[in-house]
Amino acid sequence: MKKKLIILFFIGGLLSISSCSEDLDLGNPNKLTNESFWKTSADLESGVGTIYNALVDNNNAGYWEIQSMQLKENRTENFIARNDVPGRYAVATYKNSPSTAETTAIYKTLYIGIFRANQVIHYAPQIQGIDETKREQLVAEASFLRGLNYFCLVTEYGSVPIFTDIVTNQEDYFKAKSTEAEVWNQVIADFELAATSSLPENYPAAYKGRATKNAAIAYLGKTYLYMKNWVKAEEQFTKLVNNEGTNGYGLLDDYAQLFDGKHENSKESVFEIQFSKVGGTIIWGGEPSQRTRATTMAQECAPGEVGGWFELLPSKTLLDAMLQEKTADGEFDPRATATLAWNYPGCVYYKADFATKFGANAIWIRKNQNWWNNDEGDWKSELNEYAMRYADVLLMLAEAKTMQGNVAEAAPLVKRIRDRAKLADISMVGWNQTQMMDEIMHQRNVEFAREGLHWYDLRRWGTLETVIKGSLREGYNNFSAKYNYYPIPSSELNNNPKMTPNAPW
Structure with a gap:
């Protein structure tokens, strides 16, 4: 089922090739995309594939590949990083700097995803012979993915430049930072476009993993939650939770099935990052056609x-x-x-x-972890990563309600998470906001451990420094609010005359 989508990523990845032999009579390779591509519906489809490809690009720290996934967890109190990779260890012990290669690579790859999305959105109107509904859906899909990349940028780096069209000259290339509020507004605009488009609410099995209208609604709700706009967050999440009968969302009965490789793209999957043992055999380096679409996590x-x-x-x-x-x-x-x-x-x-x-x-x-297996010598895994599960939607809706003082309405949502875990039925009648938030915080920590959410939860709750220093984990004494976000990379500061560091870096 995931093979078809991954092949789309693979084909799309070919668009990232930007050089060819000068002996070939192909003209300027930098004009190849403009003059020879973006002609057909298949070109537009492949262009969308390149955006997905950036999310899992192991050579450039795709946001759901091994490097980024580890960095999401190794700076929390829940995990410890090995010291053999200096950059990762620096992040884990709060010694990273603007020149840390790993965080530089993440920044770069998120903008690669944005660049590719901008190409699709820019060239889509000129494609001939394409069904108009299909055109709209592909533009909406690209907008969702652009919004996702900006969401990751603003949550990791704070204030960053905004690009919403292709870059055609040097003046456009060098941009000053927008404020965090402006970046969040761009995220909202992209997710709103996708959430109100003709994107399908669900895809047939062969296309599972592609962005849906419901995924855009969920991420729009998450954006508002991160902005502490509880009313609008609740509005978006309620659209999903009140319509389970038609959208098919729910919780799997057995929590372990989420990670056994046999129940992927299930009713609990809102947006799932796809991996598969197709393509080439190379993990790092090589041309796109040589790389595997598996992961070595x-x-x-x-x-x-x-x-x-x-x-x-x-x-x-x-x-x-x-x-x-x-x-x-x-x-x-x-x-x-x-x-x-x-x-x-x-x-x-x-x-x-x-x-x-x-x-x-x-x-x-x-x-x-493929822990049921032990085939040493071939560690390539096709276990997907969850970008968002329905359990996350339920707990975020509970949080939005709780922060508005509607604790009683949050209780049934939290109970669903507890019931799936077979925990004792506790009475939450009469709980105040603090009691319910304490429960939500604990359930989120236990529910999503290793899925890369905890750091951002702690930060938005205002408990990050207290938790890190209280855990006495390695490097805790180095931590300060400076490390709440990654710094703007040195390469960006050195090459972009309009760029300045974000405070307190």
Whole structure:
């Protein structure tokens, strides 16, 4: 089912080739796109494919590839970074700088995605012989993806430049930063366009993973939530939650099925990043046609005992949070055993008894790890990553209601998350805003551990510095509000005469 979409990404990736032999009579290669491409519906479709491709580009720190995924977690209290990759370790211990290569690469790749989206939006009107509904849908899809890239930029870097059209001259290329408020407004504009377009609410199986109208609505709600506009956030999330009968969203009964590779693009998937063992065999480097559409995240996080690189290790702090509450039957919270492997009775990890192979005190990641397998030598994984799950929508709606004082209306939404985890039924009657937010904060931490949301939750709740310093995790004494955001890269500051650092960098 995911093969067709990934092939679209692969074909689209060919557009990123920007050079060719001077001996070939092809004219100026920089004019190849303008004069020889953007002629047909297939060209426009492939152009959209290039935007998706940037999200998973392992060579340039795609936002859902191994490097970016690790950086989302290794600066929280829940994970510890190995020190063999200096840039990642610097981020994890709050010693990174504007010249840190990894955060520079993320910045660059998010703008690559924006550049590709702008191309689709710019050239779409000139395509001949295309169904008008299809044209509108592809433009809306590109707008959603542009909005997603700007959402990531503003949440990681704060104030950044805005580009909404192709760059045709040097004057357009060098832009000053827009304010954070202006970037958020651009995000809203892009998501609103997609949310009110003729994009389908769902795709047939062969096209699962593409952006839908419902994904745009969900991200529009998330944008308003991050902006603390609780009323508008609730308005968007309610559109989804009140229409489960038609949009098909819901929670899987078994939490572990979300990460077993057999239930991908399920009713809980709002926007899911697709990986597949198609394409070439190369992970890093090479031409787009040579690269795999798989990920090596499983090897990055696996123990050395099975050939892994142990780049991201869960902390005792995370395990303690996972064990804070047991099920109504006195068992471990199923989210704990689906997310982590540790020394508990009967724990099997990579086909081995845990304590015997990994030690009595070890803690390892189980979520998205192919832990049921141990095929050393080929670590390419096709396990998808969730950009947004429906559980996230439910908890964000609960938060929007709670922050408006509607605690009683939030309770049933939180109960759905607790019930899926088989936790005891607790009475939330009479809870105040603080009590409900404490519960939502805990449930979000346990529900989405390893999925790259926790850092941004802590920051928007205003608890980031307290949590980091209170955890005594490695580098905690280096932390200050300076590290809430990544700095604008040195390369951007040096090359763009209109660029200035963001405070307090």
